[in-house]
Amino acid sequence: MVTDMRTQLARTATDLLERDPKVAVVLAEISVDRFERAIAMAPDRVINVGIMEQTLLGVAAGFAMEGFHTIVHTMAPFLVERPFEQVKLDFGYQGLAGTLASVGAPYDYGTEGGTHHSPGDVGVVLTVPRTDVLVPGCAGELDRLLRETYADGRLTYLRASVAQNDVALEVARGRLEVVRRGSRATVVVVGPVLSRTLAACEGLDVSVLYTASVAPFDSRGLAAVAGPDPLVIAVEPFYEGTLLPSLAEALRHVPSRFATVGVPRRFITTYGTAEEHDRELGMDVAGIRRRLVAALELG
Amino acid sequence: MATRADLDHVRELMALATGDEKHEESSTSTLDALWVLYDRVLRVDPASPREEARDRFILSKGHGPSAYYAVLAAKGFFPEDVLAGFLEWGNPLGSHPDRNQVPGVEASTGSLGHGLALAVGSTLALRAKGSPDQRVVVLCGDAELNEGSNWEAILLAPHLHLTNLTLLVIDNHSSSIPMAPWEPRLGSFGWDVVVVDGHDQDQLYDALSSRPHERPNAVVADIPEGEW
Numbered sequence: 116m117v118t119d120m121r122t123q124l125a126r127t128a129t130d131l132l133e134r135d136p137k138v139a140v141v142l143a144e145i146s147v148d149r150f151e152r153a154i155a156m157a158p159d160r161v162i163n164v165g166i167m168e169q170t171l172l173g174v175a176a177g178f179a180m181e182g183f184h185t186i187v188h189t190m191a192p193f194l195v196e197r198p199f200e201q202v203k204l205d206f207g208y209q210g211l212a213g214t215l216a217s218v219g220a221p222y223d224y225g226t227e228g229g230t231h232h233s234p235g236d237v238g239v240v241l242t243v244p245r246t247d248v249l250v251p252g253c254a255g256e257l258d259r260l261l262r263e264t265y266a267d268g269r270l271t272y273l274r275a276s277v278a279q280n281d282v283a284l285e286v287a288r289g290r291l292e293v294v295r296r297g298s299r300a301t302v303v304v305v306g307p308v309l310s311r312t313l314a315a316c317e318g319l320d321v322s323v324l325y326t327a328s329v330a331p332f333d334s335r336g337l338a339a340v341a342g343p344d345p346l347v348i349a350v351e352p353f354y355e356g357t358l359l360p361s362l363a364e365a366l367r368h369v370p371s372r373f374a375t376v377g378v379p380r381r382f383i384t385t386y387g388t389a390e391e392h393d394r395e396l397g398m399d400v401a402g403i404r405r406r407l408v409a410a411l412e413l414g
Numbered sequence: 415m416a417t418r419a420d421l422d423h424v425r426e427l428m429a430l431a432t433g434d435e436k437h438e439e440s441s442t443s444t445l446d447a448l449w450v451l452y453d454r455v456l457r458v459d460p461a462s463p464r465e466e467a468r469d470r471f472i473l474s475k476g477h478g479p480s481a482y483y484a485v486l487a488a489k490g491f492f493p494e495d496v497l498a499g500f501l502e503w504g505n506p507l508g509s510h511p512d513r514n515q516v517p518g519v520e521a522s523t524g525s526l527g528h529g530l531a532l533a534v535g536s537t538l539a540l541r542a543k544g545s546p547d548q549r550v551v552v553l554c555g556d557a558e559l560n561e562g563s564n565w566e567a568i569l570l571a572p573h574l575h576l577t578n579l580t581l582l583v584i585d586n587h588s589s590s591i592p593m594a595p596w597e598p599r600l601g602s603f604g605w606d607v608v609v610v611d612g613h614d615q616d617q618l619y620d621a622l623s624s625r626p627h628e629r630p631n632a633v634v635a636d637i638p639e640g641e642w
Contacts, residue, residue: 139542141535159542162574167566170531174570177535180521181543200525201563205532209522210514 474529572604
């Protein structure tokens with residue numbers, strides 16, 4: 116049975132709590148059931164503050180002020196949008212490190228409606244200087260990234276999703292992987308939309324690069340593959356265009372064309388499964404292929 | 415114990431820090447409480463401001479920090495002549511304190527409603543470190559307590575039995591919504607509450623040096639309107 120990322124987050128965090136006395140976890144009701152062993156094992160370092168997201172971030176920053184490697188967890192809109200000023204000031208401005216680990220973005224809990232969606236989370240976090248953004252594609256990648264970064268002295272947004280790729284790749288902070296090579300365009304895929312993007316690229320003569328690291332972005336890796344006069348198409352599981360500044364920066368030395376396949380920038384008012392939303396928003400295999408082909412035709 | 419001359423010297427230092435007159439009331443109303451804390455209550459070492467065994471103090475409201483800076487300078491956290499450059503380009507003393515620029519400052523504050531949750535986290539972290547005797551004191555203004563984020567933390571701290579946490583409220587009646595009566599309001603959330611004369615240093619000392627065994631405590635320093 117495939118482990119979901121949310122469960123993996125709790126497992127890895129619990130293991131880190133066990134191994135490292137400087138790890139603390141702060142929760143706001145969400146996923147408390149998955150942290151039961153951690154709470155029993157380290158009640159002073161696993162704190163459930165209840166339904167108070169500003170205080171969730173403030174308490175976590177207080178732990179960080181005391182030198183703890185803090186993992187803060189709740190659903191994406193309530194982790195980085197509702198308490199954004201706490202992210203910006205308590206962590207960012209104060210120069211504190213920690214891991215903000217979300218679930219639910221962009222619209223994983225599709226029956227909950229727009230109040231619980233967060234396709235803008237990555238864009239919001241990217242406005243906080245010196246913040247890393249990691250979007251793993253499956254549970255194995257989440258485990259690897261959390262272990263790599265939890266104590267690296269940086270502020271990291273780690274975005275867990277319900278959707279997962281079929282296989283885990285050798286992801287790392289700041290690394291882009293070449294999945295396949297082609298000549299007409301370079302498709303840069305982020306996180307859990309890799310498997311469906313590969314299916315969508317069947318028969319298309321394109322390179323496919325994969326990353327779980329939105330920030331820092333592997334500019335050199337992209338520049339090395341894209342070549343002269345490149346057409347670069349981002350497939351991103353958040354608002355379309357979010358990755359564009361990083362792509363443009365990476366290729367500023369060559370005339371380049373860009374297109375994006377991401378979540379359309381509009382409020383989502385439908386109810387249903389995440390897969391139904393993928394279909395409606397052009398993020399399923401057919402939708403991604405349709406948008407890729409359109410980008411290739413525009414050239 | 416400090417002499418009158420000591421406090422007069424702190425006032426002279428405050429006078430060096432000019433240019434933030436809009437916050438003069440905010441600053442002056444904190445002076446007696448800050449002086450009592452740094453002179454008689456907090457265990458801090460100006461020579462080693464990040465010493466692990468220290469007590470923590472967070473000026474949550476951030477506004478009007480000239481009294482805070484003057485007390486820190488008088489206690490030797492940084493040279494007194496730095497105050498003369500308050501608000502000037504290249505000087506570390508801005509109109510809201512920065513933990514990364516000013517020795518002795520625990521938290522960068524100024525946006526209201528952040529310090530109390532930080533203090534709750536810091537208190538929890540000290541507990542997790544096994545440091546049961548260290549205290550965390552956080553100063554909020556009465557108007558600052560309009561912010562809803564504070565009431566989240568006010569609800570949480572007694573639930574977590576944070577007996578090492580002290581909320582010091584400077585009630586200079588600047589809130590458009592009167593915040594008194596304090597005892598029933600904070601008390602109903604589970605805080606031990608005492609209201610003292612905000613200019614009476616002996617009352618402030620008695621209140622700030624006592625600690626309840628079961629609950630976090632709130633010390634409200636009342637500054638009558640017009641007497642800041």
